[in-house]
Amino acid sequence: MPILGSALVTGASRGLGAHIARRLAADGWPVAINYRSDAAGAERIASEILAAGGQAAALRADITDEAGVRDLVAEASDRLGPVQAVVANATGPQPSAPAELVSWRDHLDQLEFFVKSPTLLLAAALPGMRSLGTGRFVHIGSDSFERAIPGASAYNAAKGAQIGLARTWARELGVHGVTVNVVAPGWIPVERHGPLSPDDTREYVADVPLGRIGTPQDVADVVAFVCSDAARFVTGERITVNGGHTID
Numbered sequence: 001m002p003i004l005g006s007a008l009v010t011g012a013s014r015g016l017g018a019h020i021a022r023r024l025a026a027d028g029w030p031v032a033i034n035y036r037s038d039a040a041g042a043e044r045i046a047s048e049i050l051a052a053g054g055q056a057a058a059l060r061a062d063i064t065d066e067a068g069v070r071d072l073v074a075e076a077s078d079r080l081g082p083v084q085a086v087v088a089n090a091t092g093p094q095p096s097a098p099a100e101l102v103s104w105r106d107h108l109d110q111l112e113f114f115v116k117s118p119t120l121l122l123a124a125a126l127p128g129m130r131s132l133g134t135g136r137f138v139h140i141g142s143d144s145f146e147r148a149i150p151g152a153s154a155y156n157a158a159k160g161a162q163i164g165l166a167r168t169w170a171r172e173l174g175v176h177g178v179t180v181n182v183v184a185p186g187w188i189p190v191e192r193h194g195p196l197s198p199d200d201t202r203e204y205v206a207d208v209p210l211g212r213i214g215t216p217q218d219v220a221d222v223v224a225f226v227c228s229d230a231a232r233f234v235t236g237e238r239i240t241v242n243g244g245h246t247i248d
Contacts, residue, residue: 011090186242
């Protein structure tokens with residue numbers, strides 16, 4: 001897919017989103033770096049991309065707010081070109097709770113990020129993708145869905161809904177040249193995990209066929225692939241990036 005517009009990465013001021021933004025910029029995408037509160041982090045990532053010769057802009061928005069998302073996509077389009085690729089990466093707190101204590105509000109909190117936000121992003125970006133005749137929508141999922149981690153029922157349920165959303169959209173939007181895929185990482189340590197020693201990851205790595213912990217770059221490379229022309233015939237797929245940790 002030729003790059004005709006821009007890529008929007010939500011929650012990109014740090015963590016996986018920042019790595020994805022840098023990777024897409026390295027491929028030539030003008031990148032809109034969305035953030036909600038970490039302006040300094042988003043500006044830092046944008047400055048790094050600009051210093052490397054790329055195009056980027058740090059754009060603040062609450063990606064669970066309908067007007068905010070409309071304005072975000074409009075600003076990204078004005079500054080960097082029509083949004084041709086969306087990477088729905090932003091997430092919120094993921095508290096652990098036993099099933100009997102999980103409330104409907106807990107479920108709604110997760111659905112806000114993994115169903116409502118992508119729905120708003122698609123509604124705002126799809127007209128531009130249609131005008132270009134091509135587009136990419138990438139959900140960032142999680143292998144927690146397969147692992148059925150106890151205490152994460154609200155999170156896992158929302159991640160399951162995310163998969164259903166992506167598959168249905170892939171069927172509907174193919175006629176417009178738009179692909180929809182899910183990239184589902186395993187445990188990928190980022191800033192919020194703090195410093196980790198080999199002892200902290202040894203038990204997890206023991207169950208990973210490739211024998212190591214994953215890195216943000218592992219995820220960013222797969223996102224770059226599904227956003228590229230090399231993935232022009234890949235849609236409705238969920239690509240798990242965890243070194244084989246969930247092989248049945």
